[in-house]
Amino acid sequence: MDVSSFSRGFLFFLALIFSNIAFAYQNDSYLYQNEYLRFAQSYLSLLQDLPTDRLSSLPADKQATCTQRYNGILKDGVIDIRVALGYFDWTTGSAVGSYGLSPSIDLGAYASLRDTLTDRCHGNLRFCGFKSDSRNPYVFTRTVSLFGKTYPVRLEMHFSSATEFFAANTGQYSSQQQQRTQFMDSFFANALQNADATFYFGHSRNGGGPDFAPPRLMKNNKVDYKGYYEVVRPGFKKVMAALSNPDKQTPIFGLMSCDSRDHFAGPLRKLAPHTGIITSTAVLNLDQVYTAMIGAIDAILRGQCQQGFYKELRMTPGNQEHITMDGMFE
Template identity: 50%
Template sequence: MRLKHVLLVVGFFFPILSFADRGYLYEGTFYRQGKDYLNRLASTSNDRLQNLPEDKRQICEKRYDSLLKDGVLDIRIALGYFDWTTGSPLRYYGENYGYSPSMDIGGFYALSSILTSSCRGNNQLCGFRRESGNMYRFSKPIRIRGKTFTARVEVQFSSETELLSRNTGRYSANQSSRSQYTESFFKNAIRNADVTFYFGHSRNGGGPDFNPPVFVPGTNKLNYSGYYKAKRPGLNKMLNAFSSAEDPTEIMGLFSCDSRDHFLRKIRSLSPHTGVITSLDILTVTEVWTAMTGALDSLLRGQCQKSFYQSLRMTAGNQKYMTMDGVFE
């Protein structure tokens, strides 16, 4: 995903670098954006199935019957290698992060804080507990259609540190292992999870991507034409995961730029039962991050088509650019 303007655990690794007093790059901004969006949702009502038209009610019940058939709503979120590429060294709040620093570590810690925060109003993206022995997995009981289920959310990120120079230099071996781990996590989610969300770059159709950016040799410009568009590495791996799945993920969220044009048709051709949430253009970070926040809260409430769609689109930007296909159709 290319940004319109400057302003989505590996058990054996741990992030190495942060400008500590401010947390990780963009962590505070991700947290504030998520909480502000949840505040918009706190007063929105939950669906009452008896008030829905019969055909809409049956479709919604069928979707949640499939999602909850084993008593667990299994949501897995893969944060891609989310570099902030401007072509120049980035200075942020007075700190020099060098070329193309990573924001997915900040995204992980922001989302962790949101998950474990106190609940407000009708919000359900809150009140989780981190599972013992796994800092990346969170769980809580939820009530859907008068029954209690377990919601489990696992989040993995892709960058070993915030600095590209370290991820491709002294920590390159660790970075390679982390990228492979998160990519495998994403593919396994497609094969096994109820809900799979990707937040990161579309790489102009070459993503989803869990690796440091590939540049045009001798420049600081991403190599779209010679690598991402030519080879489509992430897309091919994602489609292979769908092809090899006996029962693919029920809902796929691709929170990245122009993901509908890049990915939707091929996913739906391989897995027509999978509902897909996508974007319609090159977006700001805020639009995809808040849309993912809304989708998570809506799923945890057991929302149906109209209210789910509303949760994705609570801002003017999200109304213009976020959509879904086959989720409740």
């Protein structure tokens, strides 16, 4: 699908400014970055020896459904993948060490994914070997061979938090945070309409997400689910609006957040029946949705069909129990 110019120009300039604010806060690594890296490395070690489906060896009906899924992705000659990292606050109701109240861990996720994407490849892996675009540090490129042809891949990824610190994002840098949230809303909506595959990694907000803004807290400093997110559902309304045009719906949508199947899948399947969705079935540990996203992207880049794709999502016992997909190859 065509990559619009929205992510370039002024919005891209704003994103660079905001990232510099965030990067100035840490000299070494971001909160949870090393944990994310360990999750990724452990999961990739399971994926690297996993075989890639051979289309010609599949039964005719399986070949047809696999070909149908990838035809829409490959028809313009570019595989366009976009990853939106939500405002991933670690909200406990009290301070988290020196980070204070509700620190953000989406910057750590971005740094880990960047390092993992640009690492060298091992075995059959495709979630590797990317190069950072010199004109846009949020864009990563490589080529892959699918079904006997070579295709360029463009993966664009952004995070939501202006800094790791809730107090700064709602205080000193509140204006920058608001603009970054607006940028992420636009980036995500554009991806849902134009990308070949769109992934959200963040909070479900009990059905009020996807969310790219600092959390709304109650007086006890815990997230206001009952009074706001479950009632207003601001993020999901934006998703439904973005997908309202049946001619502009991402072919693959990964909702890598807690209990996303129950929160979002039903209405999404009705509105976008031709979009394959990847969801979770419970409140999960962080590593489960994170590694499932890595597996899904690797599967796309291999051209995996139903069996191979499902395996890549579910290489660990936790993922086997709680990660699922609907409408992908049915």
